[in-house]
Amino acid sequence: MSQADMTSSTISWEGGVSPFGMSWQKLMMWVFLVTDALLFAGFLASYLFIRLANGTWPDQGDVFNMPLIGLMTFILITSSATMATAVGSAHRGNLKSAIRFVSYTALGGAIFLGLQATEWTQIIHEGARLSSNPWGPSAFSSFFFMITGFHGTHVLIGVGILITTALRARAGKATSEGVELVGLYWHFVDLIWVFIFTTFYLI
């Protein structure tokens, strides 16, 4: 390539060494989150299909303990705010505050899991199983266990990552970008809950 060609390609490129304006780690986290979001989109779209195909569907207000679901939502939203504060602290170089808020977030996640275990226990005691339930179409409980179970698994993994991050930060091994990546994952878990909460519990 001649010098003139190289100059021309440099001018038309304009992306520099970082065309997305972010590190590859962060970009790959976003790619992962998009693929994971599409997995949940598939779950919720198939849920809508089955619900429409069945015609009748249990009234969620009669089945679920809505104050408990509301509390779970409150806890998850609050943990997202504490996570955002942790990321902000990490970017400002305030490691002590970042560790504190990452720990609060992990605590929020653990409380959410405890409440979800309570919800599952109540539903199972009322007779819900993977393939049957006392309220109507068997698909109702199948989707309930699949969608909330899959989301709960994400929360469980998130709590593990948060605890690891807090411990690594305490040992001086965590970077501000590392905290930010964990934050992206945790907010994603909250984001998915927004869709599950609306489509599965309310609509």
Added chain:
Amino acid sequence: MEETVSYRVYWMIWVVLLVLTLIMIGIESLSLSTGMGILVLSTAMMIKATLIAGWFMHLKYETRFIMLTLVLATLLTTAFLVFLLIPDGIAAHRMMEYPR
């Protein structure tokens, strides 16, 4: 893209998210039509999702290219899935209700 957002912004968003959640739960007690209920809940859901992705996940502060790539990829594929399956679900229900 590195941009430090004020803590106050995060906690204001937290308040808005909680208020929207309360409104969504409260909608149940109002006697809205099914269509109107779905419209209100879906709008509140999308506002909450935008606040979380835009501010908590800092997508608002990323380059326009990455923001559009991520948002359009997710939204278009989701819309494709949902709008492809909704008519199929209705058709499947009719077939079960009125079998040949």
